[in-house]
Amino acid sequence: MFDAAAVGVAFANLLDPFTMILLVTGILLGLVIGILPGLGPPIAIALALPFTFYMEAVPSLILLLAIYNAAIYGGSISAIAVGIPGTGAAIATVMDGHAMYKQGRGGEALGLSLTGSIIGGLVSVLCLTFIAPVLAQVAIKFGPREFLAISIFGLVVVVRVAGANLFKGLLVGGLGIFLTTWGLDELNGAERYTFGTYHLYEGIPLVPFLVGIFAVSEVLIGAEKALKRIEFDKTSLTVKIPGLKTLSRLKGNLARSSLLGTIIGIIPGEGAAVGAFFAYSEEKRRSKEPERFGTGIPEGIVAPETANNATVGGALVPTLTLGVPGSPAAAVLLGAFLIQGLAPGPTLFDERPDIMYSLFLGLFFINILLFFIGLFAIRFAAMLIKVPMTVIVPTVLLLSFTGIYAVSNSLFNVGVLLAAGVLGYVVRKLGYSIAPLSIGFVLGPILENSLRQSITIADGSTAEFFNTPIGLGIYAALALTILWGPISTWVRSRMAGKVEDP
Amino acid sequence: MLTQRVANMVFTVLVIIACGYFAVVAQGFEAAGLLASSGLPSRFFPQLLLGFTALCAAVVLYVYAVKGEAGDEGQTVFASSAEARRGLLALGAAVVSYIVWQNFGYIAMALTSGPLLCLAMGVRNPAVYGVVLALAASVYLVFTQLLGTQF
Numbered sequence: 001m002f003d004a005a006a007v008g009v010a011f012a013n014l015l016d017p018f019t020m021i022l023l024v025t026g027i028l029l030g031l032v033i034g035i036l037p038g039l040g041p042p043i044a045i046a047l048a049l050p051f052t053f054y055m056e057a058v059p060s061l062i063l064l065l066a067i068y069n070a071a072i073y074g075g076s077i078s079a080i081a082v083g084i085p086g087t088g089a090a091i092a093t094v095m096d097g098h099a100m101y102k103q104g105r106g107g108e109a110l111g112l113s114l115t116g117s118i119i120g121g122l123v124s125v126l127c128l129t130f131i132a133p134v135l136a137q138v139a140i141k142f143g144p145r146e147f148l149a150i151s152i153f154g155l156v157v158v159v160r161v162a163g164a165n166l167f168k169g170l171l172v173g174g175l176g177i178f179l180t181t182w183g184l185d186e187l188n189g190a191e192r193y194t195f196g197t198y199h200l201y202e203g204i205p206l207v208p209f210l211v212g213i214f215a216v217s218e219v220l221i222g223a224e225k226a227l228k229r230i231e232f233d234k235t236s237l238t239v240k241i242p243g244l245k246t247l248s249r250l251k252g253n254l255a256r257s258s259l260l261g262t263i264i265g266i267i268p269g270e271g272a273a274v275g276a277f278f279a280y281s282e283e284k285r286r287s288k289e290p291e292r293f294g295t296g297i298p299e300g301i302v303a304p305e306t307a308n309n310a311t312v313g314g315a316l317v318p319t320l321t322l323g324v325p326g327s328p329a330a331a332v333l334l335g336a337f338l339i340q341g342l343a344p345g346p347t348l349f350d351e352r353p354d355i356m357y358s359l360f361l362g363l364f365f366i367n368i369l370l371f372f373i374g375l376f377a378i379r380f381a382a383m384l385i386k387v388p389m390t391v392i393v394p395t396v397l398l399l400s401f402t403g404i405y406a407v408s409n410s411l412f413n414v415g416v417l418l419a420a421g422v423l424g425y426v427v428r429k430l431g432y433s434i435a436p437l438s439i440g441f442v443l444g445p446i447l448e449n450s451l452r453q454s455i456t457i458a459d460g461s462t463a464e465f466f467n468t469p470i471g472l473g474i475y476a477a478l479a480l481t482i483l484w485g486p487i488s489t490w491v492r493s494r495m496a497g498k499v500e501d502p
Numbered sequence: 503m504l505t506q507r508v509a510n511m512v513f514t515v516l517v518i519i520a521c522g523y524f525a526v527v528a529q530g531f532e533a534a535g536l537l538a539s540s541g542l543p544s545r546f547f548p549q550l551l552l553g554f555t556a557l558c559a560a561v562v563l564y565v566y567a568v569k570g571e572a573g574d575e576g577q578t579v580f581a582s583s584a585e586a587r588r589g590l591l592a593l594g595a596a597v598v599s600y601i602v603w604q605n606f607g608y609i610a611m612a613l614t615s616g617p618l619l620c621l622a623m624g625v626r627n628p629a630v631y632g633v634v635l636a637l638a639a640s641v642y643l644v645f646t647q648l649l650g651t652q653f
Contacts, residue, residue, distance in 0.1 A: 165572040167561040174555035181548040188533035190544035223592030224585040394616035406651040
């Protein structure tokens with residue numbers, strides 16, 4: 001399983017000056033985009049995708065991973081400095097981070113978030129490095145029924161966490177999958193919803209659709225709030241890295257949040273925001289003084305910031321080993337693999353171990369460099385919060401239009417981008433989440449192929465359809481995920497009843 | 503202001519109608535030659551999903567019609583009429599930009615999309631228009647000179 005030659009090639013790939021320049025550029029770009037409120041990691045990756053079209057696989061993927069990591073961290077800077085989370089992943093950081101900033105301890109808050117992010121990122125990369133090759137070995141034995149179970153699991157989980165109403169999530173998830181049925185049927189060549197245009201023979205293109213859903217819809221929502229001014233006080237922005245004494249006090253928090261973030265990242269469809277909230281709630285639950293959370297304490301910054309960066313490595317586990325995205329950002333990252341002609345999945349580990357090791361090592365480098373760049377760049381990068389939406393909105397729209405055209409040389413794809421953006425805007429305005437829509441669109445082809453093949457294999461027998469121990473295990477985990485909430489509520493109410501009875 | 507209840511009810515009805523239309527279209531899918539008899543018909547998966555999506559839409563419609571809300575009681579689609587105007591005008595500006603590109607080329611689109619969006623957002627400061635145009639020029643230069651894109 002361990003391939004020393006591939007590791008050597010990976011080191012050589014990473015030490016290439018061009019790759020290193022891209023790595024640093026990716027970190028800076030990610031920080032900038034993460035800081036700007038509204039533009040999160042999926043948009044950051046989506047906007048950079050067109051540039052990767054002209055690059056080799058390793059430099060392009062390193063660039064995108066650097067952007068992904070840094071954008072998640074960047075979101076905490078605006079969360080702390082102005083109380084507006086730059087990304088969804090930083091929402092939980094606002095409570096204690098901004099409270100600390102208002103007390104004149106902004107530097108301390110930024111130092112805690114930077115340290116937590118780096119530790120969470122490094123732990124998750126370590127987990128990715130050891131789990132992914134093992135999971136790939138298991139996944140290579142997966143057949144259609146197992147992939148069907150994994151896809152259903154991923155979709156249902158993302159629907160559950162995406163919004164208050166389950167059926168609204170399922171509706172847009174179904175819509176996302178349905179849109180992947182357009183184009184020629186891979187199995188028997190039938191034309192489906194091509195409406196007489198050859199542009200649709202290969203279906204709705206993935207990259208324009210995802211960029212439209214994330215970037216264009218965000219641009220339109222940003223345009224609504226364009227004239228709101230952001231008040232910003234730049235005092236206390238010099239980062240203060242926590243000392244060993246503080247880190248020693250927070251070591252349990254750091255370890256738990258790192259592991260929680262990684263595990264939540266691994267679950268297909270869950271993103272950094274869920275990881276951050278989960279870790280924050282867990283630390284608050286464990287605390288002897290939960291009432292202090294939200295008043296500006298280190299624990300309230302370290303937990304979400306460690307966990308949200310830990311989801312990056314976690315999210316890459318199902319993305320790289322199964323081709324099932326671990327988060328919306330990872331779904332966009334899948335598009336980058338496809339642009340490079342690579343199909344993420346278990347066989348990729350056998351076919352291109354050099355690329356896999358390059359990504360693992362690259363993530364280590366990214367986290368370490370993010371620490372030093374973050375240390376010096378935060379003060380300057382934070383000034384970007386002042387860039388008004390009236391400048392961001394037209395520029396991001398033009399970048400999206402131009403980038404999509406540059407990748408495909410097709411004005412039709414720009415039309416798809418715009419249509420997807422309008423769809424994303426409408427569903428977001430109506431209170432739907434776009435996460436199930438995007439994940440559904442990525443999982444659609446896997447779902448259809450595996451379902452049709454599973455039905456063919458089962459040959460009409462329900463028992464044969466479910467004759468898959470791994471698949472049954474996944475379905476059991478899914479049932480547990482769905483039923484866990486109601487069961488624990490019922491148990492708690494019973495326990496409370498018993499306590500009150502005497 | 504348009505309430506979430508009304509907007510969602512209209513949206514779900516439209517989804518159900520669209521599902522019906524696409525399901526009828528799917529009846530006409532024909533597989534090519536020898537592959538026609540292999541496995542399940544092409545219409546199976548789209549129709550399965552359309553049925554599922556329509557069912558979810560019907561449940562959402564029922565929830566809004568009977569309960570009046572789905573975790574968004576009393577909320578409106580837009581926070582204010584000014585926000586609605588800016589959002590919808592920006593949407594219109596994006597569509598116009600695409601049409602300009604189709605008919606007059608990329609440079610015309612790059613020159614008009616920024617100012618159009620600024621107008622849609624109600625920007626009055628000329629400096630913002632200048633910055634947006636300067637950024638559009640730099641986007642053009644990066645793609646043409648650095649990446650070799652031909653428009």
